Amino acid sequence: xxxxxxxxxxxxxxxxxxxxxxxxxxxxxxxxxxxxxxxxxxxxxxxxxxxxxxxxxxxxxxxxxxxxxxxxxxxxxxxxxxxxxxxxxxxxxxxxxxxxxxxxxxxxxxxxxxxxxxxxxxxxxxxxxxxxxxxxxxxxxxxxxxxxxxxxxxxxxxxxxxxxxxxxxxxxxxxxxxxxxxxxxxxxxxxxxxxxxxxxxxxxxxxxxxxxxxxxxxxxxxxxxxxxxxxxxxxxxxxxxxxxxxxxxxxx
Ligand code: FPP
Numbered sequence: 001x002x003x004x005x006x007x008x009x010x011x012x013x014x015x016x017x018x019x020x021x022x023x024x025x026x027x028x029x030x031x032x033x034x035x036x037x038x039x040x041x042x043x044x045x046x047x048x049x050x051x052x053x054x055x056x057x058x059x060x061x062x063x064x065x066x067x068x069x070x071x072x073x074x075x076x077x078x079x080x081x082x083x084x085x086x087x088x089x090x091x092x093x094x095x096x097x098x099x100x101x102x103x104x105x106x107x108x109x110x111x112x113x114x115x116x117x118x119x120x121x122x123x124x125x126x127x128x129x130x131x132x133x134x135x136x137x138x139x140x141x142x143x144x145x146x147x148x149x150x151x152x153x154x155x156x157x158x159x160x161x162x163x164x165x166x167x168x169x170x171x172x173x174x175x176x177x178x179x180x181x182x183x184x185x186x187x188x189x190x191x192x193x194x195x196x197x198x199x200x201x202x203x204x205x206x207x208x209x210x211x212x213x214x215x216x217x218x219x220x221x222x223x224x225x226x227x228x229x230x231x232x233x234x235x236x237x238x239x240x241x242x243x244x245x246x247x248x249x250x251x252x
Contacts, residue, residue, distance in 0.1 A: 031200030031224030076150030108140030115149030
């Protein structure tokens, strides 16, 4: 992974104050299947090409000084795909973690996983835990991989946790607020995403970070995920910088 030393959005912000770099970009990587179909290839070829786009995107996030990058790699609904495709996806993920861990670590990337990881094979769970432990002190970029993730299930789990605390007398109902509830989500102390980007022309959140996306800028691009490059990433950052964010407040 080679990080090019060219001028980035953050550098521009420092020099003319005009650009605002998002701290956290979350991506719904979509279009692998259509990319493969357009080439007469099996769907797994699209997912393989998607892994290359993941590599490019991690490099782009580091280069552009985005501190947090979340990738929706496997949704809770993806378990309903044919067993062979589920196996292809988990195999790619396993190989990615094994082959990239040393390089991610060398580039200062901290890996975190959100979602119901207990549904994966024990060996993959162990690989994920090892990768998280190895990289936990890195500070260049936090890469959050959403696996077997669904936002509604995540919220229900947090409600159950809050009720358990209240029932045990450890939490007072009145002190449960947005901040304390947010900490019970799988994203815990991770800052909310500033940008949610979806590729392939679809314009839906598909059960991704529903609580956390309350004030996120939504950016959609027609590019299919395997074709996604640093230029597309930079274009999304530029789109974010153009938008005026008011968090519900009236214009001054
Ligand atoms: C959506 O395309 C993409 C996925 C379901 C999986 C994304 C996974 C990867 C990019 C590879 C593994 C990830 C990592 C982090 C190594 P789709 O199959 O729904 O495409 P379609 O809508 O065109 O059919």
